[in-house]
Amino acid sequence: MGQGSSCWGCFQSLVDIHLHLAEVLPALEIKYWQAVADYKLHHLESYPDKSIAVGLYEGMARTEEDIHLLKVMRAKCQTLIAFGSCSCFGGIPGLANFSDIEECYDVKFRENATVSGGQVPSENLPGIAPVVKPNNSFVDFEIYLPGCPPTSKLILTAVSKLLAGEPIELPPHTVCHYCNREKKETPIEKILRPYQGIADPDRCLLEQGYICVGSATWGLCEGQCVNKGATCRGCFGPPPPIMQDHGANSMGMLGTYAPLPPEEIKEQVKDPLGLFYRFDYATSNLGEIRIKREEVKHQ
């Protein structure tokens, strides 16, 4: 398993298969997994090409080291899995593409509440690319396992199938399929922010005015948030075909549910980019334009 720039939540989700670890771990011969075993990068680099049956790559790849690790993993593994939404779509770290990297450096190293006049660190460190590019722009993957993180159940299903040499077949439904709330097919009168009022626990959150992108999102989560009162923010990305434009679909979905004048929608939806493209800005059509712009700017 390789880990690029990520939170390690996908790793934690794998650990959360709990007692199934007792079946899964002994069935693996671990070749590289920095969270678990003490193999170094030079070990991984020394293995023959395609000598590892399955590799998982968690996180996005923005540093030179991330990109190098991703390419080494590709070279060594017969099957490479984009593990989690960062690896599939750029994920939440892809939101950094809203800003020029110099503006990011400003806030992080140069001027903030507890920082003043710092310089960007560079000694014995890999360079950071000006923009987050999707992992599949560097290498090809055989399998995409989205989710922030992928659920433990999904991981266990995938790993069990791989160990048995069988194809991974996943249900294509959206989050709504798993949501226990009732839809009455009534239009939204006013868009609400999630903290406003007390939501009816039995009715569709979107129909109550709370923006929920569940109807445009792959339901591999089985509706865990919506069934506990929290609106979907789209962390599993779009249903198959997996590289369709999730953000555009989510906005289209809102348009059908909220037949309001465009000015009202514009006023009431405070942050369309950060809401509809939260997990997949880097692989969206809009995000692609931004990537090109930043790349040209920083050439």
Add this chain to the structure above:
Amino acid sequence: MTEEKTIRVDPVTRLEGHGSLTLKLGTDGKVKDVQFNVNSTRFFEKFLEGRPMEEAPRIAPRICGICPIPHHLASVKAVEAAWDITPPRAAVKLRRLMIEAKQLSSHAIHFYALAAPDFVFGPFADPSVRNVAAVLKYLPDVAVQAIKLMEFGQELIKTVGAKAIHPTTAIPGGQLCSMSEEDRDLWLGKVPEMLENIHKTVDLAKKVVTDYIDVVTKVAVTPTYYIGLANKGVLDIYEGTARVMDPDGKIVADFEAKDYRKYYGEHIPKHSYATHIYYKPAGYPEGIWRANTLARCNVADKMATPLADAALKEMRELVGRPSHHTFAYHYARIVEMVQAAEWIKTLLEDPEIVSKDVKLADVEPKAGEGVGLVEAPRGILLHNYTSDEKGMLTKANLIVATNNNIAGIEKSLMVAAKQVFEEKAHESLKLPDPLVKT
């Protein structure tokens, strides 16, 4: 005379996060420089700007997938402080239940999966066995008790937070979901087995500490400042004031979250994307502090719960207060696990935990600044946001748990490197026979 030499450890393994070590030895064989290179950053402070404040608790957890709950809660506390909101009491109890459950599972994964392989197989075992998969193979009973503790913590978080990793139920004004009586009863039913596994863990930890006492008391003993949250002097991970202890063991500051800028210094190193946080009044590097388990146990006068307090007293008899023993972090981790377990039991037994009154109906944004302070498993965690009058986030400053430790880690690495390369101290250490020989 030998040549100058650079040793690179890449990556540092069996931890959570990205890091490498660079160690420089001079021609005289002396350690010239030790660098802990944290080699990635993702710019959360920048891209939180422009988001609605209430979305921050849904974005910020992605800073860390091992400790997303403290981020979720520090974030929601910062928003509530900025908007001047007090959530209902039952919501605070649910949040505490989540963070204590996280403390339990995180400490379990750290002790059993990250650290234990060194002690079980010995520090010189081959990488193919010095890992958690081998613990499962050779010591299945120990592994099962570890997995059950992790499972308890993670699944309890899921009950309250919707997801064990990156929870979604805390919102400015309270919680989006109350706990059902059925769920409460189910979890209460699991408490006795969990406590039994905690007792077994304590016994195992004591054995490890006793077996490796030479390592604990001699390797990388590094005096620093310490910072941790305490509630009127009692160790607390959800609410209280930040206490700072100097290397001599004197409490030199005890302050509210909102006043942090007077005490927190942030140094930008040339060789790490993670910055170095220190005690500002003492300056850098003199004021380098450490956070995390041992720091909390150092700054607190006592633990909040009886069994944990007894465990703390026992620990102090062995390593004193303050303890500068880097390896005593493991011991302190176990003391804190006991407190988390006892807190969970107390909260589940509290009738208010199933109250339906968990969210304010009337929440209004306002312009202002808020600081949220909690303890993550690996140290004190601070989110500082500025809101405009519409409730949009205009500025964020995040000082996450590990940033408080980076400089301290480097300092203790320097001590250890000198011991190994200059004094060859590791050759005379008394090491026990590995628990498992492979």
